[in-house]
Amino acid sequence: MDNRAKFGIGAVIIVGTLSWLAVVGARESKTYYHTIPELAALKAADLRLRMRVSGTVRPGSIARYTGRVDFVLEEQGKPLAVSYTGTEPLPDTFVDNSQALVEGKLAANGTFVAEKVQAKCASKYEPAPGGQAPGGASGDPNKKS
Amino acid sequence: MDLFGSFALILAFVCAIYAIVAGIAGIRTRHPLILKSARQAGMAVCILVTLGMASLVYLFLTDNFAMAYVVGHSNRALPTFYKFAALWSGQEGSLLFWSWLLSIYVFSVLFAYRKKHPELMPYVGVILAGVQLFFLTLNNFIASPFQVLGAMGPDGVMQIFTHADGRGLNPLLQYPEMVIHPPNLYSGYTGFTIPFAFALAALLGRYPGEKWIHITRRWTMIAWCFQSAGILLGAHWAYAVLGWGGYWAWDPVENASLMPWLTGTAFLHSVMMQEKRGMLKVWNVWLVFTTFLLCILGTFLTRSGVVSSVHAFAQSQIGPWFLGFIIAVLAVCTWAFIRNRDYLHSDNQLDSLVSRESSFLFNNLILLVACVAVLSGTLFPVLSEAVTNNKISVGPPFFNKVNLPIGLFLLFLTGVGPLLAWRKTSLESLRRNFGWPLLGGIAAGAIAFPLGFRDFYALICLVLSVFVTLTVGSEFLRGAMVIRSRGGANILSAVAQLTMRNTRRYGGYVVHFGIVLVFIGISGTVFNKDQQMEMAPGSQMQLGPYTLVCQSFESRPGPNNNYTAERATIEALRGGKPVMMLYPERRFYTANEQAGTMVAIYSTLKEDLYVVYAGRSPDTQQPVIHAYLNPLVKLLWLGGVIVVLGTGLALLPNRQAVLAIRAVAQPATAGPVPQPVRVSMGRYEGQD
Numbered sequence: 001m002d003n004r005a006k007f008g009i010g011a012v013i014i015v016g017t018l019s020w021l022a023v024v025g026a027r028e029s030k031t032y033y034h035t036i037p038e039l040a041a042l043k044a045a046d047l048r049l050r051m052r053v054s055g056t057v058r059p060g061s062i063a064r065y066t067g068r069v070d071f072v073l074e075e076q077g078k079p080l081a082v083s084y085t086g087t088e089p090l091p092d093t094f095v096d097n098s099q100a101l102v103e104g105k106l107a108a109n110g111t112f113v114a115e116k117v118q119a120k121c122a123s124k125y126e127p128a129p130g131g132q133a134p135g136g137a138s139g140d141p142n143k144k145s
Numbered sequence: 146m147d148l149f150g151s152f153a154l155i156l157a158f159v160c161a162i163y164a165i166v167a168g169i170a171g172i173r174t175r176h177p178l179i180l181k182s183a184r185q186a187g188m189a190v191c192i193l194v195t196l197g198m199a200s201l202v203y204l205f206l207t208d209n210f211a212m213a214y215v216v217g218h219s220n221r222a223l224p225t226f227y228k229f230a231a232l233w234s235g236q237e238g239s240l241l242f243w244s245w246l247l248s249i250y251v252f253s254v255l256f257a258y259r260k261k262h263p264e265l266m267p268y269v270g271v272i273l274a275g276v277q278l279f280f281l282t283l284n285n286f287i288a289s290p291f292q293v294l295g296a297m298g299p300d301g302v303m304q305i306f307t308h309a310d311g312r313g314l315n316p317l318l319q320y321p322e323m324v325i326h327p328p329n330l331y332s333g334y335t336g337f338t339i340p341f342a343f344a345l346a347a348l349l350g351r352y353p354g355e356k357w358i359h360i361t362r363r364w365t366m367i368a369w370c371f372q373s374a375g376i377l378l379g380a381h382w383a384y385a386v387l388g389w390g391g392y393w394a395w396d397p398v399e400n401a402s403l404m405p406w407l408t409g410t411a412f413l414h415s416v417m418m419q420e421k422r423g424m425l426k427v428w429n430v431w432l433v434f435t436t437f438l439l440c441i442l443g444t445f446l447t448r449s450g451v452v453s454s455v456h457a458f459a460q461s462q463i464g465p466w467f468l469g470f471i472i473a474v475l476a477v478c479t480w481a482f483i484r485n486r487d488y489l490h491s492d493n494q495l496d497s498l499v500s501r502e503s504s505f506l507f508n509n510l511i512l513l514v515a516c517v518a519v520l521s522g523t524l525f526p527v528l529s530e531a532v533t534n535n536k537i538s539v540g541p542p543f544f545n546k547v548n549l550p551i552g553l554f555l556l557f558l559t560g561v562g563p564l565l566a567w568r569k570t571s572l573e574s575l576r577r578n579f580g581w582p583l584l585g586g587i588a589a590g591a592i593a594f595p596l597g598f599r600d601f602y603a604l605i606c607l608v609l610s611v612f613v614t615l616t617v618g619s620e621f622l623r624g625a626m627v628i629r630s631r632g633g634a635n636i637l638s639a640v641a642q643l644t645m646r647n648t649r650r651y652g653g654y655v656v657h658f659g660i661v662l663v664f665i666g667i668s669g670t671v672f673n674k675d676q677q678m679e680m681a682p683g684s685q686m687q688l689g690p691y692t693l694v695c696q697s698f699e700s701r702p703g704p705n706n707n708y709t710a711e712r713a714t715i716e717a718l719r720g721g722k723p724v725m726m727l728y729p730e731r732r733f734y735t736a737n738e739q740a741g742t743m744v745a746i747y748s749t750l751k752e753d754l755y756v757v758y759a760g761r762s763p764d765t766q767q768p769v770i771h772a773y774l775n776p777l778v779k780l781l782w783l784g785g786v787i788v789v790l791g792t793g794l795a796l797l798p799n800r801q802a803v804l805a806i807r808a809v810a811q812p813a814t815a816g817p818v819p820q821p822v823r824v825s826m827g828r829y830e831g832q833d
Contacts, residue, residue, distance in 0.1 A: 003495045007503060011510055014554075018514050018547055025546030026525070026539045033526065033536035052538065064763040087677060088389060089759040089769065092740035 031103060036075040039106070052103045053112065055080060057119075059096040073100060073112075082112045094119040147212060147291040150200030154241075154289075157193035157248075158281040160186045164274035172267045172350075180267055184255050187270050190277055191252035198245045201238065201290055205231055210308040213292040214238055220311035220736040222707040223319075230324045231314045236448065236463070237290035239327070243444075244280040246328070247335040251277060254339055254364075265357060268346030276338050279470050287463055313736025316708070322382040330375025330402060334440045336368025337405055340412075341437035344430050348481045351488045355420060361433065362416045363796065369409045370792040376402050377663075377785035388742035388757040390675055390773040392781075395544040400523045401443025404516050408436040411512040414505050414562075421567060422502065423492030427482075428509070430489060434478045439516075441471050446523065497569035504562035511551050511558075518547040549602050553609060556664055559657050560613035564620070582619060586612030597672075606668040610661045617654045617661075624651075645800040652795025659787030666781025669752075675773040679762045680713070689774040691754055692718040693727075698768045708732040708741070713758050713768045717747055729758035729770065752776040 032051040034042070039053070055073030062071045069084040082102055084090065094100060094117060102114035167183035170176075201214075205228045210216050218231040218238070233239040251273045258266055284290070295305040317323075340361040347357040379402065384392035393399060412432040418425045445467035482489075495502055521528065522539050529537040564578040590598070590608040598604045625639035634642065644651040676688050680695040687693075698713040712730035716723055727745035734741060747754040755773040762769050 003498055003503075006498050007495060007506060010498075010507070014507075014510065015514060018518070018551065021546045021550065022518055022521075022543065025543035026522075028546075029540035029542040030525075030537050031540065033538065066764070089771070 036073065036078045036080045039080065040078075047106050050103070050105055052101060053080060054099065054101040057094070057096055057098050057100050062094075062096065073102065080112055081110070082114050083107075084114045084117050086115045086117070088116075090117055091119050146200045146203050146207075146209070147293060150197045150204075151285075151289065151291040153193045153196040153200065154281065154285050154291075157190045157197065157244075158278070158285050160189045160193060161274045161278040161281055164190065165271055165278065168267055168271035168274065172271070180263075183267065183274075184259065184270055187255050187274050187277075188252050190274070190281075191248035194241075194245045194248040194281075197284075198232075198241060201232060201241065202229070205229075208311070210311055211293055211295075211305050212290075213294050214290045216294065216308050216311045218311070218314055220313040222705040222736065223311075223314055224705070224707070226321075226324065227314055227319055230318055230327075233327050233331070234314055234318050234323075237284075237288045237292075239331075240280065240288050240463075241284050241290050242327070243331055243335060244277065244284050246331050247277060247280060247338060250335055250339055254342075258360075262352075262356070265343070265346055265350060265352045268350045268352075269342045272342040272345050273338065276342070279466075283463060283466060287466060310736065313734060316732060316734045316739050316741030317386055319707075319734075319741065320382060320386050322378055322385070326375060326378040326382050329371050329378055333368050333370075333372025333375050333402075334405070334444070336364065336371055337409060337436050337440050339364040339368065340433045344433040345478065345481060348430060348485050348488065351485055355423075358416060358419055358429070362413065362420075365409055365413055365416075365433075365436075366792055366796055369406070369413060370789055370796075372402070372406045372409065373792075374785065374789050376406060377782065381782055384778070385744055385746065386742065388744050388759075388771075390673070390755055390757075390771075390775065391670070392778075395519075395522070395541045397523050398443075398447045400519045400544075401439075401447055404443060404519055405436045405439040407512050407516040407519070408432055408439060411509045411516075412436060415509050418502060418505050424494075424502065426489040426491060427486070430482070432509075434474075438471060438474060438478075439520075441467060441474070445471065499565065499570045499575070501562065501565045501567045501570075504558055504565050508555065508558050508562060511554055515548055515551045518551075519544065522547075552664065552667075553602065553605050556606065556609045556613060556661070559660060560609065560616045563654070563657070564616055578619075579616065582612045582615035585615045586610075600671040603668045603671040606664055610665050610668075613661050614658060617658050620654060621651070644794065645797075648797045648799055649795045652791050652793075652797070655791030655794055656788050657791075659784045659789075659791055662780045662784030662787060664784075666777050666779070666784060669775065669777030669780070672776045673773065675771065677759065677769065677771040679765060679767045680715075680770045681765075681767045686770065686772060688754070688772050689752070690719050691724075691774070692721075693756070693770070693772055694718065695768070695770065696726075703732060706735055708734045710743075711758065711761075711768075712743075713770060715745070715756060715770065717754055717756075727754075727756045729756045731758045731760065748779050750779050753778045 104114035171180035380392040730743035
């Protein structure tokens with residue numbers, strides 16, 4: 001067999017294995033973006049998937065308990081009760097009226113159980129420096145505004 | 146001063162246009178004076194952009210709060226040191242900074258080669274000026290850093306508002322590394338423009354010979370070195386500032402910086418195929434094009450708001466410009482390639498599957514797969530929305546699943562590749578070169594397994610790391626022995642001589658060793674531990690071998706009232722003996738009402754004790770401390786330093802061997818000189 005064919009077979013095996021890993025990895029971690037009004041219209045099967053939802057934190061709704069933080073997100077007047085159960089401390093920018101992005105699953109009782117919360121504050125400060133270091137590292141989204 | 150700055154930038158814009166027009170005219174007419182004036186216009190751009198940059202620095206240092214950009218990114222209390230960082234902390238300033246670095250590269254290239262390559266340089270000049278023109282357009286007309294805050298008064302006269310103070314610099318950026326990380330990374334990004342210009346120029350001008358490939362390789366190494374340092378500095382900054390215990394989260398911005406690094410790395414390897422064997426010419430040209438395009442694409446992704454990133458929440462208007470530029474560059478590259486593709490025909494074919502050539506092919510294949518995986522993961526929300534109308538994102542498990550095996554395969558090639566012969570490698574030489582290192586690696590794995598190295602990837606990583614280190618070590622040793630047997634020098638000076646005689650080769654080995662350390666550092670994550678607890682003064686936490694005792698906590702103002710801080714004083718003990726006092730801190734910055742974390746790290750070669758002040762418990766008002774034990778992280782940073790040193794070494798010119806003329810007075814004890822003579826002769830790798 002000529003060497004190009006041998007190399008070709010090797011390449012196919014490698015790329016094939018990696019693609020398979022990619023598919024598995026994607027299935028494990030894929031997260032759907034939804035808006036709060038959309039949630040009501042979703043099919044039951046879709047409601048069980050991991051998703052990301054954003055909204056504004058309703059003022060006065062943040063209630064901290066041991067091991068979890070409850071709050072209500074709103075978008076276009078529709079509320080969503082969220083219960084944050086992650087171990088990371090909530091970001092500093094997570095306050096009343098801030099814009100928050102939560103990631104997790106919808107529980108049977110309609111509460112959204114979030115494992116991750118990102119927030120940016122609605123203060124006068126311009127959100128994250130748009131041009132800052134494209135590249136470089138960031139880190140846990142939790143920690144940034 | 147703002148007028149001065151804008152004026153300098155406008156002039157730079159005009160000079161760039163002139164450099165393009167005169168350059169094209171020069172290529173057509175071959176008139177030396179026109180060519181000279183085009184080159185000088187290109188160099189003038191650098192001086193003008195420098196003036197623009199200087200005036201922005203001046204505006205920051207004088208606290209000119211009539212300037213929109215200064216108000217947005219600085220305040221009076223900000224330490225002077227960080228006023229420099231503020232220059233590139235926002236969209237407009239960082240784009241100007243980009244232009245400035247690019248103009249310095251362009252100046253260096255035009256100046257260094259002013260008397261060389263008269264066929265090639267005019268093309269290079271035009272292409273570089275074209276890229277500069279794009280960025281200068283943004284600097285002047287789309288995102289000018291010199292905008293004054295003002296409004297038209299009723300009498301039709303501009304009223305300028307001056308704020309009493311600025312809104313301050315984002316606290317996350319108020320960290321020493323933020324002053325060096327962006328310049329490094331930007332120097333990497335902009336630096337890849339130079340290889341791009343040379344590759345495209347050689348293709349357009351059908352430049353004969355392989356000379357341009359040497360130049361391109363050299364400049365790619367410079368850009369690659371900055372990019373590597375920039376990525377690692379960014380990772381270190383994330384580690385030390387964000388306080389979540391890690392340094393890499395597969396955020397789109399991180400991915401954007403990694404992609405050109407991957408293709409750049411691929412090019413640095415495959416370019417040798419072209420130098421030595423005249424193969425892969427088409428591939429190489431496209432690798433250089435792709436690397437440059439990925440630099441621009443990365444900038445586009447993070448600045449346009451296309452992909453939501455923690456770095457780039459801010460949406461901006463420059464997205465379409467970048468997209469347009471990418472399409473234009475791609476069009477030019479494709480056109481040049483189609484027109485002149487016969488110029489890139491290959492001289493040789495692959496001779497054997499066990500050869501240097503094939504190791505490079507696999508290296509390139511796998512780096513490209515990594516790049517495609519990172520790119521598709523980053524763009525997943527965009528792609529899935531286009532295809533299924535559902536916006537879906539993928540997280541770290543996706544990236545890790547694909548990239549861990551890739552990383553390990555690359556590590557394997559790092560050990561194997563450099564020792565395989567060109568064309569074909571015999572079984573005998575395989576055994577000779579790899580027998581001992583492989584045994585050493587397996588032995589290390591066999592020792593480590595009972596000691597707790599149970600994670601599959603971590604174990605493989607250890608075996609391969611030992612294997613690669615031994616092959617690199619044996620290469621140095623073998624070469625040094627030859628020199629010693631001929632010259633009688635001691636082994637250390639023999640290693641130094643050896644390295645200086647073929648800097649490129651041995652510098653490359655040093656880089657490989659640095660990469661091994663980086664891999665070991667990353668594999669340490671498998672053994673990470675962490676614990677969070679409410680710690681009243683006097684309470685204790687046990688983490689691994691360490692006992693943390695909370696001594697006290699307090700609130701105190703920062704210098705100049707820039708912030709107020711809450712901090713805990715925590716004593717770390719190991720085996721009952723105090724090792725260090727740690728002061729994890731949480732700062733509240735006055736100007737922008739944001740909080741920032743200062744992590745306290747006790748770092749040893751074996752592990753980092755990483756302590757975060759996570760806030761106060763809402764119920765008891767006691768401080769909450771989150772402590773992490775991260776093994777081997779220090780090797781990651783150390784590896785980065787070695788990579789940079791190795792690249793620097795590889796860029797040095799070779800020193801000619803002096804001892805070749807020396808009498809062959811073999812000491813009686815030395816045995817017959819074995820094979821390795823070829824180390825310095827046979828595998829001679831060509832100088833620039």
